[in-house]
Amino acid sequence: MKLKSNLFKQILATVFCIYAATACTSHKKEEVQSSEQTDQSDSAGWSLLPFEKVDSLNPILTSGMSTFKCPILKKSIRWDEKDVFNPAAVVHGDKVYMIFRAEDNIGKYAGTSRLGVAVSEDGLHFERMASPVFYPDNDSLKRFEWEGGVEDPRIVKSEDGKYIMTYTGYDGTTARLLVASSTDLIHWTKHGTVLQGKHKNTWSKSGAIVSSMYKSGDPEPVRALEDSVPKHKKDLAVPGKSGTVVATRVNGKYWMYFGDTDLFMATSDDLIHWTPVEENGKLKSVLKPRPGYFDSRLVESGPYALITDDGIVLMYNGMNLETGGDTTLAPGAYCTGQALFDRNDPSKVIDRLETYFMKPDKPYEITGQVNQVCFVEGLVYFKDEWYLYYGTADSKIAVAVKR
Template identity: 45%
Template sequence: MRIKTLSASLLFLALFITCKEINSTTVETKNAGLVEKSWMLGPFERPSNERPIIQSDSSTLFKDPISGKEVAWESKATFNPAAIVKNSQINVLYRAEQDLHSDSIGGHTSRIGLAVSDDGTSYRTNKEPIFYPDNDDQKKYEWIGGTEDPRIVESDDGNYILTYTQWNGDVPRLALATSPDLKQWTKHGPIFEAYKDGKYNDRETKSGAIVTKMQDGKLVAAKINGKYYMYFGVPHIWLASSTDLIDWEPVEDYAGNLAPVLNPRPGYFDSWLVEAGPPPVITEDGIVVLYNAGNSSNIGVKDLGNRVYTAGQALFSSEEPWKLLDRCETPFLKPELPFEKSGQYIDGTTFVEGLVYFDNKWFLYYGTADSMVGVAIGDAK
């Protein structure tokens, strides 16, 4: 993928550069190769050690402000991560589940933890969550299920915008919070709560991915013709716009209904559902949207497996973000390793949610089988 800030000569050379060694640690080569289409990010490769970077931990305790009890807040699972570069370090914000001994997916309390890496190879985690349900005005939306599945972007003024799912056990709601430092947070509540007197507030919404651009060597939220845009939702992907990154309006059709911009496709790996992934990136080709794809073996790819989550890429117009220009035919990342195919979600997932530009490479963070966090790395062309 060619970023707008590259010079024409570098763009020419990039067409002829093949995959190179990612860093001082080697990467496996079995997934190496060319991307399916020239506009796509990648190709992405897993590190050679082929292991998760973040796993559950029953020893870390946190005094929950609602129950007043010490809880093992990441004892069940750690997965579905966001990522951002801050102070020349990668910060991974991951969903952590406290085990409530439920047999159902989503039957536990989720909070958001933080892992930091200086080099993209080793990660150190905070002992306590950085974002969680509290005795605040969002408790009715966040308790007891918690705060789930974050995505994060940086604004032009250096603040951080977090989108996440509020889960009260009844309706999942896409919500937003802001922070100057990833430590102190202001919750702004459900993203569409005020839109048309709460028209969408009791409708299931989740997975908000705000469009970004490359600026001074890092990704920041991007305005397109005076507005920020966010791809969101599942089983279709919809679009919303904002002038300030706080107040959002969904894009509707002439009848006042949500207008999907990306749909599932019978006969393909994304035949069951599509879901917004990490913050999309504006390149010279358009807006590259990485998305999560669910397969139906009945109407999709039979040998891929039923309900398997893989990852795809789609290209949208950078002038008209609702206009789909192209789409990959096959997944660029799919469950292959044991920890990607075993866990809470036994059908397997490589659920992409975090993307950063770091050390001239793309670092893509994903959840594995709703249980752990993995990373795949690709050269930035």
């Protein structure tokens, strides 16, 4: 009996250990699953979240073999052979138009960049046009755009129906923020550099214009009509549902965030000619990197800045320092954050997410031309869902959706 009793106790002890180990493993699994959600779970109420990467389809656009006769080289080249990234996006009619950056394999600065167009009926599956729609040419801006090319597009609509695109021209030495306009997203008129005068040759890029959204069928943006809104704020638009993003005046002027160190601002009366906001004779910084955070090295504008009831929501890209940044991320990683600015003073920060809501964690985001990159640049509201388009490792394009 004693032997059987000891055996029984041993069996009970073994069963208990197995149960405890299983419970512990399950608990750890739940912790891991929970930790994977913390990037977005602690978000502020004003933020535009959560977004879910469409892993079943990503990446949705990769390099191609399309040919194009370069007007400067005067020969046919494969303009999108090397990499595609930096996607802007707009809703045009009942389709999503993506304007993306593509690099060839022959430009001496890691390839010459041009802008192509891809079109989708569902926001997920895109068909690209064979030739670029925007590229360096033998024109007055060649000195700013050749041989590095044109890159980093961001597009909104003006009140008169034109598309306004900010983009970067790179001559191989200095990146400059420029502006162009179009009525159809295919044929573009170049207007020159955003910064003029003493800032004309200042490194500048990534222009995100403050905008609002139209409701379907409305001749103008939805207005803030609540009695609590002061009269001087009545001209500020709030988001609608159709997805047409329109540049919106705040206190009589258009505003733009730009930069890829700190974020700076410029204002305009016509969306073409811009004046930088200065402080003590220098560009005024309105958003800075944060030591110890994912955005410890630099901050760079994402898509357009969106006017909401809470303020102006700006998605931005942050780069992690090699040392002194977020130790849970890879050195140099690009992740995505959001900041909230005052809708009556776009230069005033009200709030900022404590952490990123998107990070590189897929093979095509971790390895590429530049490793460890999720870089958001295109945002549309389409068929009752938000679609966020981003470059991965400066090599491919992916999408995340908020339903």
